[in-house]
Amino acid sequence: MADMSTTPLTQLDRVVIRFAGDSGDGMQLTGDRFTSDTASLGNDLSTLPNFPAEIRAPQGTLPGVSSFQVHFADHDIATPGDAPDVLVAMNPAALKANLGDLPRGATLIVNSDEFGKRNLAKVGYTSNPLEDGSLVEAGYQLHALPLTSMTVEALAPFESLTRKEKERAKNMLALGLLSWLYSRDTAGTEAFLRAKFGAAPQILEANLTALRAGHAYGETTEGFAVRYQVAPAPMPPGTYRTITGNQALALGLVAAAERAGLHLVLGSYPITPASDILHQLSALKRHGVTTLQAEDEIAAIGMALGASFGGALGVTTTSGPGLALKSETIGLAVSTELPLVIVDIQRGGPSTGLPTKTEQSDLLQAMYGRNGESPVPVVAAKSPTDCFDAAIEAARIATAFRTPVILLSDGYLGNGSEPWSVPTVADLPDLRVSFASEANDLDGEGRPVFHPFKRDPDTLARPWAVPGTPGLEHRIGGIEKADVTGHISYDPANHDRMVRLRQAKVDRVAATIPPLEVDDPSGEARVLVLGWGSTYGPIAAATRLVRATGGHVARAHLRHLNPFPADLGEVLRRYDRVVLPEMNLGQLAMLLRARYLVDVQSHTAVRGLPFTAAELAQVIHEHLLALAPEEVSV
């Protein structure tokens, strides 16, 4: 789009914008498009979609507010931003629900058309905040614009469209205006609209017109004193795309299967916020991916396990309530010692909890949520793009050790997006596996025989002998098996041995994982901030803040929750204090205290939202202060 603007341009290093509206207003799409156009500009970015569980909550109400926050910068950033610099509010509910998060001085772009008496009353406004001066008094830069009527007016030539249809394009008008304000090119969005509405030329033209009208309004209005520019961020050379955690995880599974030379079979049952992985993989049949939408969570993992028995990479994807239902089958996979990847995109619990909000409260369920001594390796992704690598790592452990592996992500990672330096398949880890093909032992009379539970001396993995292999016919199951032969055994000593062998096998995974990486640039830190999963971004940003004020703090992040890296105990003991933020009530802290007898300091919150960097920086400051009051300036 040609730029005719003469408004002065201000250079910014980073901006946080939150688009908020009714759940039918298309705010997620608007945010997605702004993100895409921002990515192609070369900014680093991070996003946080936040939407209600209801598909269309009652219009104009607080529970119906859907928002999308995007943080973009000319440098490396780690979070979607603590607080918006700009709030785009499409109705009174969106204003009211989000205003509390806005710092003084923030810019408000509000659709004044929606601020009629009825809509104001719906959310308890007794006077119109756009007119009563309260917002300006509070220090906000208010731009009250009639976005709906501007859209309808711009679309006046479209006689075949109803008023309602025209109004629906108001999100594109808002996007056009924001694109002008932040110097984004809308070519990507125009191409996107062409692909989406190619079959409906009227709708396509209407959307394009609204988008351009928003941009043109910015160029001609004198309402905005400055517009802004955020330069590209320096990033390592490579090919980049933006990707959400769930997309990355799905691609990671496909890549893992390819690198393992295995057929990927997903058994899944729809559940928020994991369903996107099922959708993604269902569309990848041309890559040989089989997806089975099962009748329930139990059948979903059963199908995956059946496929694994048949020599495929069996995977099931779910969220917390589904993981609870899968427990017994995970136990069967522990007993049969078959590879299986169980993906849990965690959400707020217990029970149905907060389906669209994030939490890290399934860790103990993943670790221990089964009957009997039932050890399962657990790995966690730390960022949206890391979901790709975490999926490959889960598949590596599952196939190499013939074990179910639980991969933990969460709603924040699953739906959040960031730029991804796209890897080359040939550079990914080699996960090739070999199936058993011949006898592996001798029977009592010295004749060759196949023993399904004769283990690899290094990994303790048992052979993966798939049906169709002549001479290796055998039976597996959930009843305790005799060591080596795999026959049913109720022998007390054998059971004790098998329980310990299964634990030892999982413990041996630790020998194949790298030492814990500790970020301690000054080498003078006495406080270590440890994290796992999606707290990675907030912790990284918080430690930067603390270091900027002269504080010394070290940071480490766990990919492997079971087994832990071999040097974890040593790392923990190296510091005077270990601080562990978690979006649960201290689940990892409890594990670490029990395992290493280290007095881990837990910081917890379960609000359904990620930590803010400022909050964690404050927590770290308090710990620094407690250790050395004289050295710390807060």
Place this chain on the structure above:
Amino acid sequence: MTIQLGLPTRGTDGVPTVPDGTSLTKKDFTSDQEVRWCPGCGDYAVLAAVQGFLPELGLRRENIVFVSGIGCSSRFPYYLDTYGMHSIHGRAPAIATGLATAREDLSVWVVTGDGDALSIGGNHLIHAMRRNVNLTILLFNNKIYGLTKGQYSPTSNVGAVTKSTPAGSVDHPFNPVSLALGAEATFVARTMDSDRAHLTEVLRAAAAHRGTALVEIYQNCPIFNDGAFELLKDRDQAEARIAHLRAGEPVRVGSGDAAQVVVRDTTGRLAVVPVGEVTDEQQVIVHDPSDPDPSQAFALSRLDDATMQHMPMGIFREVTRATYDDAVRAQVDEAVERAGEGVSLDALLRGKDTWTVDGTRPGEVEQTLEGEVTEGPTAAAGDALVQEADEVRPE
């Protein structure tokens, strides 16, 4: 539009067979494990019949898999020298679905009981049948929980006095055949543990059927429900009660003077009447298991009640419908074929919207830190520089 998928038609199509001129024997299918059912258990007879029948299929032993759930009958796989999985309670149909879909070259069998299949695993059973996965399901029905020592099951009669129903069961039982027909199973049959010839005949048809074949096998539990099917085992009683379902033949019960026939009465219901009372031959029900409409098969299944006065045995339904596993594989195969050489995982990872960074560039603006409290974007950072409109492009 009907998509011609060119799918296989026999249950064992695609499963490798033994080399020409060779054959396996019952012994080849007998594992070295000691069979541990109670003396007199009906399971022994079924095991012997299955071991005796499997060589007839001519399949390679290593391409046969038995998957079971939990219960007495679910120990079955241990006694067969094939591949097998003794899984968890009720879930065998789900596990078998995954296996059968992933592996076209396997003959997959499910062994289950009335508690396993119809109570805890009811959901998986009905969904396997509606999907029509290529499986043969042997449902051992002894109308009791045996392994947990004698509680009533979902097929126990109302009034059944068991350990958990000392005052008699108040649960209305399932009729497994009616249930299977309701779930639109494409093959539904009923047979008896002690009738080796009939059992084998039904197994033969079930194995040949492509899709889910549900075979209900009445099976005696000598410990907790002995004699449950005695009325059908006693030669004279059986003669008077069992209606052997044979394709193309009238449905009859008994013989000689006591011969009865199943007719559709004036209300449209099925009734069993003495042959001599039939006034209109048109009313006599001629069995047609291939009828796409399952309603007559369902009506026949309702002739059975707790008194076992009339007991249809044999194949109720045998129709052709695309199987789930074939259709799933066909979709994948077709997509792979259409993509041809053009499919590239690297291209998939890149997606449609990429940009390239070929060097690092210094940031031009002093950085603010995430979480730092600032007062809006104008105060955020940097010098306000007035520029001519100058679009920033990625390198």
